[in-house]
Amino acid sequence: MDYKALVESYKENLMEDLFGLLEIESVKGEPSKDAPVGTGPKRALDYMLEIGRRDGFSTLDVKNIAGHIEAGEGERIFGILGHVDVVPPGKGWNTDPFTPEIIGDEIVARGVQDDKGPTIAAYYAMKILKDQGAPFKYRTRLIIGTDEESDWQCTAAYFKTEEMPDAGFAPDAAFPLIHGEKGISTFNFVQKQTSLDEDEPRIELKALISGERYNMVPEDAVAKLKVQQNMSEVIQSYEDFLRETEAVGAYEVDNGFLKLSIQGRSAHGSTPEAGVNAGLILLQFLDRLELDNNARAFAEFAMARLVGKTDGSQLDMDHSHTEMGKTSVNVGMINYTEVDGGIFGINLRYPEGMDFNARMDALKNDVSKKGFTIEDLDYQPPHYVDKEDPLVKILTDAYRNHVDDQTEPFTIGGGTYARTLEKGVAFGAMFKETADTMHQKNERMKVEELLKATEIYLEALHRICIKGEMDENQLL
Ligand SMILES: [Zn+2]
Incomplete structure (x- = not known):
């Protein structure tokens, strides 16, 4: 023919x-x-x-x-x-x-x-x-x-x-x-509010906002802090942080509030390693400060579970397949307010051969000990x-x-x-x-x-x- x-x-x-x-x-x-x-x-x-x-x-x-x-x-x-x-x-x-x-x-x-x-x-x-x-x-x-x-x-x-x-x-x-095609899951880590500080904290995190979509790496992040004392010291350490990490950022003092921003680089949620996650960079800095209890728990969670690797190993969701490659984790949204607490919006992709439900159950159990729940879970298995x-x-x-x-x-x-x-x-x-x-x-x-x-x-x-x-x- x-x-x-x-x-x-x-x-x-x-x-x-x-x-x-x-x-x-x-x-x-x-x-x-x-x-x-x-x-x-x-x-x-x-x-x-x-x-x-x-x-x-x-x-x-x-x-x-x-x-x-x-x-x-x-x-x-x-x-x-x-x-x-x-x-x-x-x-x-x-x-x-x-x-x-x-x-x-x-x-x-x-x-x-x-x-x-x-x-x-x-x-x-x-x-x-x-x-x-x-x-x-x-x-x-x-x-x-x-x-x-x-x-x-x-x-x-x-x-x-x-x-x-x-x-x-x-x-x-x-x-x-x-x-x-990898399995694709989206879900939120939602922080349960802890009790307020008994002592007046030195620094209160009022808000942190970064990213709008699960399947994109956030390119901007903004945090608003109330700094009770030694504002100049905090600013100095932010400048040191930017120099050390070569991150692109800025700050602004407005009515007693300190506004910090980071400029990252966007990428598709299936290739988080190709981007620079602005929100996670900002959290790395916040983790160095003497924050109020809630914000401290939020930043610590990010450091332990999300900052550093994109292969899911910090969530015990890592898996690798010869043809399909490795798990990837994108933190597409970070949203924290003093009133409502914090949320991380996650886009996780994983190859054939991983027991997703078993791993997810273990993760739920594990993060609950740190005051987080997993909500709005959605997933399509690998194909x-x-x-x-x-x-x-x-x-x-x-x-x-x-x-x-x-x-x-x-x-x-x-x-x-x-x-x-x-x-x-x-x-x-x-x-x-x-x-x-x-x-x-x-x-x-x-x-x-x-x-x-x-x-x-x-x-x-x-x-x-x-x-x-x-x-x-x-x-x-
Ligand atoms: Zn089409």
């Missing part, structure tokens, strides 16, 4: 269908009876199911929030998981985000890279195979979600009533292939498909047949849509040289990359679902 020539012959139709989809403003909106995540996502879902029916596939709508387009028969299911909702366009576009345009060699529109372009590419791979007339060995399903960008209610609703594919991929990330699995092998090989790139399949600390499949990997559609414009203004995708991705999906589906290179037993 000449994959390239076949895709080329469908180019015009493919572009037309994609443009129609890109014109739909499928941003999450107000829920209504027949549109649980808003009318935009619902229209995009209807649009896909409609082109599926037009082309002779069977289709299914699941509660107006997800659906599928299906070819073939049989017991087994091979799934492709895409989504047609988009994040809000934001400001600063050079074009209308919902009026797709070709500028130079690129299509510019919200969602073209994430994930409407890749979803249409996968759809055309199915359509071309169907038009070729060879029977599908398995039920081959394009599952379409409409709430990927927010709460994944779409896949939750879909898999409540529909079968889980035996294997599959999500065209919602990058080539060559992502076969592992991992063996690198030697035929699914990974065939998809990677299909990619290499179209691109001169021997990059190995890899694992990441973040999460992709593929993790909602039991045995699923993320497969495209960004290439090595592709500028990642997902969620950004002027989102774009090269026409050539769109067609190249379609060729790769076509070969992959042809080999798996028509030729049967993965036999039934290998599917699951």
